[in-house]
Amino acid sequence: MPEWVVVFAVTCGYLVISLSVGLLSGRKTSSSTEGWVAGDRSLGFVVLYFIMGASIFSAFAFLGGPGWAYSRGAAAFYIIAYGTVGLVPWYFFGPRVARLGRRFGYVTQAELFAHRFESPAISGVLAVISIVAFVPYLVLQMSGAGYVFEVLTRGHVPFWMGAALAYGVVLVYVFRSGVMGVGWTNTLQGIFMMGLAWGLGLYLPHKLYGGVGPMFERIMSEAPRMLSAPGLGPDGSPWSWGAYSSAIAISVLGFSLWPHYFMKMYTARDERTLKRTVVWYPTFQIFLIPIMLIGFSGILAFPGVKPADEILPTIVTSIGISPVMVGLFCAGALAASMSTGDALLHASASVAVKDFWRPLFQPDMPDRAERTAMRVLVVLIGGLAYAFALFARKSLVALLLFGYGFIAQLAPLAFATFFWPRATKAGALSGLLAGFAVTVVWDLVPSLQWLGIRAGIYGVAANVILLVAVSLATAPPDEAHVAEFVVG
Amino acid sequence: MDRRPRLLSSRLTRTQRRVYGAVTVFFIAAFLATMWPVQAAFGGALPFVLGLPFDLFYLSAILVGSFFVLLGLFVWEGRREEREGPGGGPAGRAPDGPRSGGS
Numbered sequence: 001m002p003e004w005v006v007v008f009a010v011t012c013g014y015l016v017i018s019l020s021v022g023l024l025s026g027r028k029t030s031s032s033t034e035g036w037v038a039g040d041r042s043l044g045f046v047v048l049y050f051i052m053g054a055s056i057f058s059a060f061a062f063l064g065g066p067g068w069a070y071s072r073g074a075a076a077f078y079i080i081a082y083g084t085v086g087l088v089p090w091y092f093f094g095p096r097v098a099r100l101g102r103r104f105g106y107v108t109q110a111e112l113f114a115h116r117f118e119s120p121a122i123s124g125v126l127a128v129i130s131i132v133a134f135v136p137y138l139v140l141q142m143s144g145a146g147y148v149f150e151v152l153t154r155g156h157v158p159f160w161m162g163a164a165l166a167y168g169v170v171l172v173y174v175f176r177s178g179v180m181g182v183g184w185t186n187t188l189q190g191i192f193m194m195g196l197a198w199g200l201g202l203y204l205p206h207k208l209y210g211g212v213g214p215m216f217e218r219i220m221s222e223a224p225r226m227l228s229a230p231g232l233g234p235d236g237s238p239w240s241w242g243a244y245s246s247a248i249a250i251s252v253l254g255f256s257l258w259p260h261y262f263m264k265m266y267t268a269r270d271e272r273t274l275k276r277t278v279v280w281y282p283t284f285q286i287f288l289i290p291i292m293l294i295g296f297s298g299i300l301a302f303p304g305v306k307p308a309d310e311i312l313p314t315i316v317t318s319i320g321i322s323p324v325m326v327g328l329f330c331a332g333a334l335a336a337s338m339s340t341g342d343a344l345l346h347a348s349a350s351v352a353v354k355d356f357w358r359p360l361f362q363p364d365m366p367d368r369a370e371r372t373a374m375r376v377l378v379v380l381i382g383g384l385a386y387a388f389a390l391f392a393r394k395s396l397v398a399l400l401l402f403g404y405g406f407i408a409q410l411a412p413l414a415f416a417t418f419f420w421p422r423a424t425k426a427g428a429l430s431g432l433l434a435g436f437a438v439t440v441v442w443d444l445v446p447s448l449q450w451l452g453i454r455a456g457i458y459g460v461a462a463n464v465i466l467l468v469a470v471s472l473a474t475a476p477p478d479e480a481h482v483a484e485f486v487v488g
Numbered sequence: 489m490d491r492r493p494r495l496l497s498s499r500l501t502r503t504q505r506r507v508y509g510a511v512t513v514f515f516i517a518a519f520l521a522t523m524w525p526v527q528a529a530f531g532g533a534l535p536f537v538l539g540l541p542f543d544l545f546y547l548s549a550i551l552v553g554s555f556f557v558l559l560g561l562f563v564w565e566g567r568r569e570e571r572e573g574p575g576g577g578p579a580g581r582a583p584d585g586p587r588s589g590g591s
Contacts, residue, residue, distance in 0.1 A: 074531075077544060077547055080544075080548070081523075081527070082522070083551065084547065084550045084554050085515050085518050085522075088515050212539040216539060216540065220533055220541075227543070228533050228543065229531035241523075241524035241525075241528060244524070244527075245523035245524045248522050252519060278558065279555070280555075282552070283555070286551060286552075289544075289548060420491075421492075422492075486494075487494050487496065487497050488497055
């Protein structure tokens, strides 16, 4: 039997299992919007842990992480650095978010912020920003899936068919089961990804160099620049500490505020479950170490691979492992893509209805109509992202650059929501808009990025200044209303 | 109503404030330790520790340290709740929840 058929068969086996788990998991939730979006607020520790872990680790981490380590050396360490404290804020404000969600029926992030500041405009702005950040990210995940299929079956399964197969499965289980489908498939996918990352991360240095220590010793003697932080820039010259540090800072600010993660705080069964998830999250984060080891193992053994993101598939198809193992690798890479893509697809549809359409155009929208609209949007957004993946992928990559910079602008808003009673609607809205505007301008004009400091940092600075100044210049909000949200 | 920014609930006990304050300081320090200038002081590859370049080991150690600090806080809160009943976390209780059971 040709090798590519074995690879394809193993991968299809994984897709069938994912689809079955996704469809079966939605049977016990209610038919309400709360059931579809927040799983009736009933998720336990194991599912929540894997949702958070697997949603965060995308095709970018699985293919891009080794690519960064391979081409830019220690620069890739920033991905580990921001994860050390990235989710910690959840421990402190997460339980409060979850309780407010139960009390007021929130299922999305913008519902909370818009209610705190009594502003449907904030909801609309956040919805637009979320979808602008989500769609390119979703396209990237689909592209990763199509690409993995195409490379590992040596072109027998073309890009369009690979992406359609993987995301056809995602679309069906998200449509049918909502967040429960996302949760249980992420559990399966997370276990698979972690096993594969640790397996390959330890196996490849051993096979190619005799172990992790000997691998780094050889790199140290032949390419020492790769091992010293802050590593190398995209052009191969030394990266600046400004760029390295600001990449960490902007990622930490945005990490816990991505709307599709934030929404998961509403799904927790109780406060202790949510806190336990945050506590154990670093055990997922540490799987970035074997991901890095995979990339480092290619530096001396497979020089000159371009683009660098191809290093992992290149190694896997070059070291003579069995086609079953290549198929498992293909499934693992798809798991990384699908476990992020499903959460994005689910969140995009939820945000579009709950944060944009309903508050701005149909405040009395019935629950049943909401859920129907969300399901229709799952299909429409999935189809749109697929079309972009086929025909306009490159033009969307530029939008991804704004992603973390935009999401980091929510940090001052979140702080003001919970910790500053004096913050007003006008202050919050003007801070947000100024932050977004400055981020866009500073991103489009790189010469403004002094010392290589990321655009989002300048955006946050402008955001904070406007938030404070305008809040102090406008009438304070109603005390009784604000007391519902802020630390008392 | 006091409209100044506040990180910790005024309903926390003195012990709670000390514990949450120390944890907050730890995580701010951990955050700063991953960036310039602190990380720059530990940004070299040598010496290798457990087979890893020192800068990678350094970040891994912060990650593991963060895990144990938060785990310690979680266990401490659990024991305290067993002893005294639910008592507001660092950000206190939302209005629908029971008020802090501070002692």
